[in-house]
Amino acid sequence: QKEVEQDPGPLSVPEGAIVSLNCTYSNSAFQYFMWYRQYSRKGPELLMYTYSSGNKEDGRFTAQVDKSSKYISLFIRDSQPSDSATYLCAMRGFQKLVFGTGTRLLVSP
């Protein structure tokens, strides 16, 4: 079993839709949770960063962490074609950052 599981997609939605991206994990030592966005042939760009459980909102993006269920989510409101990219969840405890495989999101106009 992988430490971090993420559906690779692709996830196709129409413009304006609410997008939900999710990851599950097995290591209870993970405390820091991040979401990165990666466009094709580019490096990952940090979107959201949360520590422990709870919600965090930044503009159209909301990150949720449920440590009891070992489940994290990223919600994108009013999705735009420019949001089309691969979204990587990442997390760590005291060791190295562990990534999900990434979910490819396609937002059609």
Next chain:
Amino acid sequence: GAVVSQHPSWVICKSGTSVKIECRSLDFQATTMFWYRQFPKQSLMLMATSNEGSKATYEQGVEKDKFLINHASLTLSTLTVTSAHPEDSSFYICSARDRVGTEIQVQYFGPGTRLTVT
């Protein structure tokens, strides 16, 4: 803030030659830098972790004599692919962790370097 740059963004070299990739943290000091490799449609694979002024720690299966890492200052790390072969062709991405501040656990990534070995 928190910008990481890489140079070059792409490079083509002949088999048997060496290639150096530079990674710089532009607006923060990075005690720790990381080097990743990414194959098409796959996630990032950590190659090594480097701390300023000390030897890099390589992940299992990564040849330290082939992938030389130097972290000479708090803002610069270099990866040298020695005696490159076509199988070394890949997308190499560096990452840096801020030395101070409340978000010291966050890693920021460079734009990546695409290496093609012919």
